[in-house]
Amino acid sequence: MLAQGSLEFRISHRCPTTRARVGEIATPHGTFDTPAFMPVGTQGSVKSLAPEDLEDAGARIILANTYHLYLRPGHGLIKRLGGLHRFMSWSGSILTDSGGFQVYSLAGLRKISEEGVTFQSHLDGSRHFIGPEEAIEIQESLGADIIMAFDECAPYPSDYDYVLNSVKLTSLWARRCVEKKKNESQALFGIIQGGMYDDLREMSARDLTGMDFDGYAIGGLSVGEDKQTRDRVIKNTRDFIPDDKPVYLMGVGAPEDLVEAVMLGVDMFDCVMPTRNARNGTLFTATGRVNIKNVRYADDEGPVEKGCRCYTCCRFSQAYLRHLFMARELLAYRLNTIHNIYYYIHLMEEMRQAIEEDRFDNYRHYFYELQKKG
Amino acid sequence: MLAQGSLEFRISHRCPTTRARVGEIATPHGTFDTPAFMPVGTQGSVKSLAPEDLEDAGARIILANTYHLYLRPGHGLIKRLGGLHRFMSWSGSILTDSGGFQVYSLAGLRKISEEGVTFQSHLDGSRHFIGPEEAIEIQESLGADIIMAFDECAPYPSDYDYVLNSVKLTSLWARRCVEKKKNESQALFGIIQGGMYDDLREMSARDLTGMDFDGYAIGGLSVGEDKQTRDRVIKNTRDFIPDDKPVYLMGVGAPEDLVEAVMLGVDMFDCVMPTRNARNGTLFTATGRVNIKNVRYADDEGPVEKGCRCYTCCRFSQAYLRHLFMARELLAYRLNTIHNIYYYIHLMEEMRQAIEEDRFDNYRHYFYELQKKG
Numbered sequence: 001m002l003a004q005g006s007l008e009f010r011i012s013h014r015c016p017t018t019r020a021r022v023g024e025i026a027t028p029h030g031t032f033d034t035p036a037f038m039p040v041g042t043q044g045s046v047k048s049l050a051p052e053d054l055e056d057a058g059a060r061i062i063l064a065n066t067y068h069l070y071l072r073p074g075h076g077l078i079k080r081l082g083g084l085h086r087f088m089s090w091s092g093s094i095l096t097d098s099g100g101f102q103v104y105s106l107a108g109l110r111k112i113s114e115e116g117v118t119f120q121s122h123l124d125g126s127r128h129f130i131g132p133e134e135a136i137e138i139q140e141s142l143g144a145d146i147i148m149a150f151d152e153c154a155p156y157p158s159d160y161d162y163v164l165n166s167v168k169l170t171s172l173w174a175r176r177c178v179e180k181k182k183n184e185s186q187a188l189f190g191i192i193q194g195g196m197y198d199d200l201r202e203m204s205a206r207d208l209t210g211m212d213f214d215g216y217a218i219g220g221l222s223v224g225e226d227k228q229t230r231d232r233v234i235k236n237t238r239d240f241i242p243d244d245k246p247v248y249l250m251g252v253g254a255p256e257d258l259v260e261a262v263m264l265g266v267d268m269f270d271c272v273m274p275t276r277n278a279r280n281g282t283l284f285t286a287t288g289r290v291n292i293k294n295v296r297y298a299d300d301e302g303p304v305e306k307g308c309r310c311y312t313c314c315r316f317s318q319a320y321l322r323h324l325f326m327a328r329e330l331l332a333y334r335l336n337t338i339h340n341i342y343y344y345i346h347l348m349e350e351m352r353q354a355i356e357e358d359r360f361d362n363y364r365h366y367f368y369e370l371q372k373k374g
Numbered sequence: 375m376l377a378q379g380s381l382e383f384r385i386s387h388r389c390p391t392t393r394a395r396v397g398e399i400a401t402p403h404g405t406f407d408t409p410a411f412m413p414v415g416t417q418g419s420v421k422s423l424a425p426e427d428l429e430d431a432g433a434r435i436i437l438a439n440t441y442h443l444y445l446r447p448g449h450g451l452i453k454r455l456g457g458l459h460r461f462m463s464w465s466g467s468i469l470t471d472s473g474g475f476q477v478y479s480l481a482g483l484r485k486i487s488e489e490g491v492t493f494q495s496h497l498d499g500s501r502h503f504i505g506p507e508e509a510i511e512i513q514e515s516l517g518a519d520i521i522m523a524f525d526e527c528a529p530y531p532s533d534y535d536y537v538l539n540s541v542k543l544t545s546l547w548a549r550r551c552v553e554k555k556k557n558e559s560q561a562l563f564g565i566i567q568g569g570m571y572d573d574l575r576e577m578s579a580r581d582l583t584g585m586d587f588d589g590y591a592i593g594g595l596s597v598g599e600d601k602q603t604r605d606r607v608i609k610n611t612r613d614f615i616p617d618d619k620p621v622y623l624m625g626v627g628a629p630e631d632l633v634e635a636v637m638l639g640v641d642m643f644d645c646v647m648p649t650r651n652a653r654n655g656t657l658f659t660a661t662g663r664v665n666i667k668n669v670r671y672a673d674d675e676g677p678v679e680k681g682c683r684c685y686t687c688c689r690f691s692q693a694y695l696r697h698l699f700m701a702r703e704l705l706a707y708r709l710n711t712i713h714n715i716y717y718y719i720h721l722m723e724e725m726r727q728a729i730e731e732d733r734f735d736n737y738r739h740y741f742y743e744l745q746k747k748g
C-alpha cells in the first residue's frame with residue numbers, strides 16, 4: 001500500500017555546483033517556494049504572532065506539534081471546530097510532526113513497545129498511549145496539509161544495537177502509518193532515523209523510500225551531535241532519498257546550518273531558534289546576532305538591521321526595543337519575533353534567488369563573510 | 375502667570391437632560407472626540423499592543439506614566455531620541471500624568487516636604503526626588519501633548535487635616551508648575567484633590583481654576599471609596615470647573631463608571647482596567663464580562679461578542695482564545711487586549727452618538743439592561 005498524498009513538488013532550478021535546488025510545493029492551502037523555512041507554532045500559535053504577522057513576514061507554511069495539541073486542547077476538539085487551519089485562523093499550509101520527538105524529549109516515564117509508546121503528559125502527569133495508528137488519527141483530526149509518520153527518535157548518543165532496533169521499529173511503524181492513513185487531501189512524509197551510523201541511516205532510508213512517501217524527513221538530528229557529524233549524516237542520508245521528493249530536515253537550525261543543508265539538497269526546515277531567541281532578546285542579522293539587552297543599544301536610533309523591511313525594523317529603534325525588553329513589555333516579544341521570522345524567511349528567499357541565478361556558491365561565501373562582520 | 379497650552383476644546387453638543395456633552399480636543403498630534411477614553415501605556419507601550427493595534431481600535435490619545443518613564447529608560451534618553459511620540463512610534467496624542475499618583479502608590483520610603491517628594495524606586499530602591507519643577511521638566515522632555523501638574527494624592531481614608539494640608543500643597547505645587555512650564559506646544563492640566571471632603575474639593579477646585587489651566591482633572595478617586603461616595607465627589611467637584619474646559623477623571627474605571635461620569639460632565643478618562651483585565655482573561659461585552667478561562671467556552675465557535683468589529687472578534691473563536699489563554703500563549707494577551715480596548719473606545723463612541731442624538735438617558739438605561747443579560 002502506498003501513501004496517497006495531494007502534494008505536488010516541482011523542481012524549477014538546480015545549482016550547477018552543489019545539490020541545492022529551487023522548487024515549489026503545492027498543498028490544498030496554497031503553494032510555497034523551496035527551500036522553505038516553517039516557523040514553529042507548537043500549540044497552534046507561533047509564539048506572540050498573529051496570522052497576519054506570519055503572512056507579512058512571508059511565511060506560507062508553519063509547523064504545529066501533534067503532541068502538544070493532542071494534550072491541549074485535544075485533537076477531537078480541533079476536529080469538531082473544523083480543523084487546525086480554521087481553529088487558528090491560518091489560511092496557509094500546515095505541517096504537523098508525528099509527536100514522536102516530543103514524546104521522547106518532553107513526556108515522562110516513556111515505555112516503548114512494538115505497539116507504540118506509553119507516556120506521561122508533561123502538563124499533568126496523566127498517562128497516554130500513542131502508536132502509529134493514533135499518530136495518524138490525531139493528525140487526520142488536526143487536518144494539516146503535510147503529516148508525518150510516527151517514528152522513534154533515538155537518544156544521542158545511543159549504541160549501535162539500540163539504534164538498529166529503533167530503525168526497525170520506525171520502519172514497522174512507518175508501514176502501519178501508510179496503511180492507516182485515509183485522508184487523501186493530506187500528504188504523508190516518512191522520517192528517516194539511524195542516529196549517527198551511516199549504514200543505519202542507509203537502512204532506514206531504503207526501508208522508507210520503498211514505501212513511496214510524499215516526502216522524506218531526516219529526523220534524529222540537532223540532538224547534541226557536533227556540526228561535522230550532522231553535516232556528514234545529512235549528506236549521506238540525502239544520497240538515498242529519491243531526487244524528485246521533497247527533503248525535510250527536522251528541527252535544524254541556526255542560519256549557517258540552513259545554508260549548509262540547502263547546499264546538501266534539503267528543501268524544508270523548521271526550528272524554534274528564531275522564535276525562542278527572539279523571546280530571549282537575541283536578534284538575527286546578516287552581520288551576526290544582536291543581543292538587544294546590551295547597553296550599547298540604549299541610545300541607538302537605528303533599526304536592528306539597516307535595510308531590513310520587516311515591520312519591526314521599519315518602525316522601531318533598537319533603543320525602543322531594548323527598553324521594551326528590559327521593561328519586560330509584552331510587545332518586545334512580538335516585535336523581536338517578527339524580525340527573526342522575517343530574517344529566516346528572507347534568508348531562504350535570498351538562497352532561492354542565488355540558486356536560480358547560479359551563484360549559490362558565491363552567496364554562501366558572502367554569507368559567512370558578512371556574518372563575521374557583526 | 376497663566377498656563378499657555380496649545381490645546382483647543384470645542385463643545386459641539388450638550389445633552390438636554392444631563393451634564394453630558396460631546397466635543398473635540400485638538401492637540402499638535404491630532405484631534406480626538408470627547409468623551410474620550412485613553413488606553414494606558416505605562417512604560418511607553420500599551421501592554422501587548424503595537425501602535426497599529428491602537429489605531430485600528432480607534433484610539434487617538436493614550437496615557438503614559440511619567441514616574442515609570444523617568445525611572446526607565448529615563449526622560450533624558452527619550453528627549454535625546456526625539457521625544458516619546460517618536461520613541462514609541464505613536465503619531466496620535468499623548469497625555470503624561472504628573473508622577474504624583476505612582477510616587478504614592480508604588481515607590482518606597484516617601485518623604486513629602488513643601489519642596490517635593492523624596493522616594494525610593496520600586497525597581498532598584500535607588501533614591502530620587504521629584505517636585506513640581508522636576509515633574510514639569512520630565513514631562514517637557516517626554517513631550518506629551520497634555521501634561522499634568524504635580525499633585526499630592528492623599529491616601530484613603532485620610533482625616534480632614536491631612537487632606538486639607540494636601541490640598542494646600544497641591545495648590546502650591548500647581549502654581550509652581552504653571553510658573554515652570556515653558557513649552558507652549560504642550561497643554562497643562564491641574565489636578566483637583568480634596569479626598570472625599572466636599573468643602574476641600576471645592577477649595578481645591580477654586581484654587582486651581584484661579585490659575586486658568588487648559589483643563590482640569592479630578593484626582594484622588596478610585597482609591598478604595600464606595601461608588602456612591604465617588605459619584606458624589608465627581609458631581610460636586612464638577613460644579614466648580616468652568617464649563618468650557620475639558621474635565622478628566624483620572625484612573626476611573628469600569629464601563630458603568632464611565633457611563634455615570636459622562637452623565638456628570640466628564641470628558642476624558644484613563645484606566646488600566648481594559649488592559650489588565652485582558653491579561654487576566656476577563657473580556658468586556660455589552661452583555662457583561664466574559665471569563666475566557668471558563669470551560670463553557672472550550673467548544674464555542676462564536677466570537678467574544680457577536681457583532682463586535684474588533685480584529686479579535688472578526689478572526690477568532692472563544693474556543694481558540696480560551697485555548698491560547700490556558701496554554702499561556704503570548705498571543706492571548708494581545709488578542710484579549712485588542713478586544714477590551716475596542717470595547718472601551720466603542721463604548722465612548724456609542725455614548726457620543728447618543729448624546730448627539732439627544733437620547734443619552736435612554737442609552738444609559740439600555741446599557742444597564744444589556745449588562746444584566748450576561
